[in-house]
Amino acid sequence: MIKYISILLFLLITAFTTRESNFLYPTSWPKPNYDFSKNPIEKNKVNLGRVLFYDPILSENNSISCESCHSPYSAFTHIDHALSHGIYDSISTRNSPALMNLAWKKSFMWDGAINNLDMQALAPITHPLEMGSSIKKVVIKLQASKKYGQLYFQAYGDSIPTGEKTLKAISQFLLTLVSANSKYDKVIRGDEQFSPQEKNGYALFQKNCSSCHKEPLFTNDEFANNGLPENPTLKDKGRMHITLDSTDAYKFKIPTLRNIEYTYPYMHDGRFKKLSEVMNHYTSGIIQSKTLAPELKEKIKLTENEKVDLISFLLTLSDKEFVFNSKHTYPIEIISSVAKD
Numbered sequence: 001m002i003k004y005i006s007i008l009l010f011l012l013i014t015a016f017t018t019r020e021s022n023f024l025y026p027t028s029w030p031k032p033n034y035d036f037s038k039n040p041i042e043k044n045k046v047n048l049g050r051v052l053f054y055d056p057i058l059s060e061n062n063s064i065s066c067e068s069c070h071s072p073y074s075a076f077t078h079i080d081h082a083l084s085h086g087i088y089d090s091i092s093t094r095n096s097p098a099l100m101n102l103a104w105k106k107s108f109m110w111d112g113a114i115n116n117l118d119m120q121a122l123a124p125i126t127h128p129l130e131m132g133s134s135i136k137k138v139v140i141k142l143q144a145s146k147k148y149g150q151l152y153f154q155a156y157g158d159s160i161p162t163g164e165k166t167l168k169a170i171s172q173f174l175l176t177l178v179s180a181n182s183k184y185d186k187v188i189r190g191d192e193q194f195s196p197q198e199k200n201g202y203a204l205f206q207k208n209c210s211s212c213h214k215e216p217l218f219t220n221d222e223f224a225n226n227g228l229p230e231n232p233t234l235k236d237k238g239r240m241h242i243t244l245d246s247t248d249a250y251k252f253k254i255p256t257l258r259n260i261e262y263t264y265p266y267m268h269d270g271r272f273k274k275l276s277e278v279m280n281h282y283t284s285g286i287i288q289s290k291t292l293a294p295e296l297k298e299k300i301k302l303t304e305n306e307k308v309d310l311i312s313f314l315l316t317l318s319d320k321e322f323v324f325n326s327k328h329t330y331p332i333e334i335i336s337s338v339a340k341d
Contacts, residue, residue, distance in 0.1 A: 023103065026180050028188070029216055032103035034117060034175065039168045041175060044155040049173030050331045051151060052166065057141050058121075059131035061087050066124070066170075069096040072328045075259035076100060076177060082270025086130040093129070093234055095270035097255060098263045100179040100322065106221055110252045110268045111242050121170045135163040142166065150338040179258050179322040180216075187316070188216070194316065201313025204306055208282075209257075211295050218257040218317065224293040225250040227286030231269050238268070249291050261318045275314065279307040 022041040025032070052058065056065040069084045070076040076099035078084065084092040094110050108114040114123055124130040125138060142148045142161035153159040155169060186192040194202060205213075214220045223239045230236075230250070239248035252268045266272040272281065282300050286292070302310065322328075 023175065025103070025178055026185070026216070029180070030104065033106050034103040039118060039171060041172060042155070044151075045169050045172040046176055047331065047334050048151045048155040049169035049171065050328075051148075051334055052170050053173050054330050057145075058125055058133065058138055059087050060133040060137070063087055064131050066121070067330070069124075069130075070099050072325070073262070073323060074098075075179070075262040075323055076328075077263050079262070079264055082265050084130060086127070087132045090129045090132075092127065093236060094268050095265060097253070098259065099174060100177050100258060101217055101256065102174050102177065104217055104221065107253070111239050112223060112253060113242050117174065118167050118171045120174075121167055135166070139163055139166065147335070147338050151334075177322075177328065179319040181321050182258065182319040183316040184313075185216075185319075195312070197309050197312045198316055199313075200306075201309040201311070202316075204302065204310045205313050208300050208302070208310075212254050212293065213257050219254050222254055223248065223251040224254055225289065225291040226252075226282075227288070227292055227296050228267060228271070228281070229285075229287050231271070234269055236269065247291060250289065251291060257314060258317045259319055259323060260314050262323055275311050276307065279310065283307070 022043075023032070023036060053066045053070075056062045056068070058065060064085075064087050069078050071078060077096045082095055084094065084096045086092055097108075097110065102108075102117055105117070106115065108117065108120045109123060114120045122135060125133055125135060139161050142152075148161055149159040152161050152165060156165055158165075183192060183194075183198075187194055212220055212222075212224060225238075228250070237249050239251040240246065242248075255263075260266075260275070264273055264275075266275075266278050272278050279302065282296075283302050286296055286299070288297075
């Protein structure tokens, strides 16, 4: 047992390093984009952010929490419907993005409307089809809570909640959602090997997918038109909604493929329920247009067996330790340690 623990600790130490304030990530990964100097990671602030993430107090009628659309067991997205649901049974206009490895992102939301993680929570809090509230209303409710008085004091040395403290605490929790220990990661570290099918799928991925879904994060964090026909109900033109530039029409944030096994349905509007449907789109469903990603101008050719092999590789991106990490789930141990309202 002692030998096993020593080996495990050695692997963890060699696989991860502290590059930012109390923030661990693989040594082979690029430097995060998030500015930790403005919001250094601290345990009590992470704890506060975690409690806030699971509390419907953030919504107008106390019925919707962040977790309502971002369940830890589906890699922090939802899987039971295509579009996000909000207060009073309202339905939003997009599928909720999975939340992981956010420290490396330069912008957020499918259209990149937010460019700072510390401001990101404002979007769902104020969206009328999601939480339908305001940060002012949220702070008033938090200030009336004895529980939060204690949590804010532990985090900031001041028991009075403010909008800035609240948003930065949520960011702290979100920053801890690092997924970096899938089978793929273990193969890269030399701890495991791909099966022949997975190895062939990896080669197919590198040939056909890697320019947009760049390793090791499996996204280049850019926007692209991937050839989807316009949703006739939503009429969503993506990035163009933000930039008002016609060259951005139908461009959406390129999502990470990490934990893709858990994050269905796929695409910005959740139109595909299965990875096989995604494969069929890229081989036979792409709509040609002026803004189509250059990488997709030429048809992707995959046999049925190759599609299976590619999916087999994508399943190696599943990080079960991340998805089932108790440090990310409902914070009963934190809540039980503070005074009840």
